[in-house]
Amino acid sequence: MKIIHRKTIKDSLPLKGIGLHSGKTVTLKLHPAEAGTGLIFFLYRAGQKVRIPISLDHVVDTSNATTIGDGGSNRVQTIEHLLAAVYTLGITDCILEIDSVEVPIMDGSAGPFLDGIRSVGITELKETIEPIRINSPMWVVDGDKYLVMLPSDELKVTYNIDFNHPLLKGQSYTTKLDESILTNDILPARTFGFLKDVEALQARGLALGGSLDNAVVLTDDGYLNESLRFENECVRHKILDLVGDLAVMGRPFYGHLIASKAGHALDISLAKCIMSKVTGDELTHFKSKRIPLFSKREANS
Template sequence: MIQQIHRKTIKSSITLKGIGLHSGKTVTLRLHPAEAGTGLIFFLYKGLSKVRIPVSLDHVVDTSNATTIGDGGSNRIQTIEHLLAAVHTLGITDCILEIDAVEVPIMDGSSAPFWEGIRSAGIQELEETIEPIRIANPMWVVDGDKYLVMLPSDELKVTYNIDFNHPLLRGQSYTTTLNENILSEDILPARTFGFLKDVEALQARGLAMGGSLDNAVVLTDDGYLNESLRYENECVRHKILDLIGDLAVMGRPFYGHLIASKAGHALDISLAKCIMSQVTGDELTKFKSKRVPLFSKKEAAR
């Protein structure tokens, strides 16, 4: 049976710099230790002021090309999933994230630089515990021929299938358990990928200005523009990375068997909302079953 685990933060502050995928401009990201119960909170610096944007499902405002959170107004931070995949892998539950741009730096297109940076800062285990998310029944979300399922399990594992209209990405699948070692070695280093024709179209619109072979796997009509891949099936591994990073927005460790076919950020976040809806209901039911009185005896006597 899964036991409660300790909350964690980082031991010391670190600074990570890279370029923004869309802006092509340098982005500075600083991570700081935080007290238990803080959660993951971004502070977006805008001149001399800063805007607070918590990492939570309630603050997800867009999932079109990446996962974006916002404050309900005009302030947004996009492409948070690569950073969160590393945060989840290392069990970080509480951290302050300061950023001076509206997008997390793309780094090398994977989660590995974030994982390495956080590891270099050290991990501090806190006294307080956090209960992992458990689901009692299968849950799923469907969009046409795309679907994402989570089955009850005492460990985290995934079966993922992609099927793009490309000779190298038809029916590519991967199944694995996802403990810290496997995530750090087999999933987090997998880079984001895209198609050359789409990159050219985006750049013509002033987007993806920071995209290059240094931070992405780029596919031509019949092959790869890159000289080599980190894994033969690097693309499907990166989709798993995105899935873990997206689900990390729930703010708690989670276990289950994830089964995905042609999913993406929108389905990832939809599943996360379904999971939290069930988990919250189950936990409220458990709380009510304890028959805790609404008033103390002293208050009831008034």
């Protein structure tokens, strides 16, 4: 079985872009971190520095994007594109400083984050990390929407979308998800939306940063964009979102993901289901081997 080492970035990486909803410039800085740090946001807000770890326990909203928070009013939203890039490159430990409540949308894909991280380099740490492997099927269902994970020695996906639009009816895609395929075939796919929905959001003061520069926009019967990066760019972006959402688990994972009309809410629900099962299995494994879960010092403290 391949040993997976924890990784961080070699140098700090400053990134700037527009917030999808605010339309304002966002500054995001990534910094190297020690092994075991995990992925942590530091949000600079009202003169304060707020710490928000990226974990399932800190997911507070999945309505339009994946949002983490500190349990109070401090939140960072639309983290999934950044996390898809971080996951693809195996980054396990990184400090992320941000001066806004939303990660910049960049060009609507995960490509700029991927390219930025590669430009500063990656450091492989001596510490290792255990990947998540399941030994039985797991699934979550919401009406006619579902998301399944089957046991597999590799990561792959079968994804189906079926929107009420002539170009997005029954669009499906099946692929392995190794670093090369994620880099070339998934992460460049841009977020997408419907013109009527964008107009409604902007009337409410939302999606002010959305444009043809950072999204695929659909009219009633076509696209506003002059061209697409892929013929099936929309379903590929849904896979990007899925990988980014599951990356909130904080560990590499293997399995065959089968999705139909899923989204952020189902993605996070499956992640919680997986971690609940995996954690239980690992505790049982430790107990069966009679390995103490705590040192004497920890047990007596």
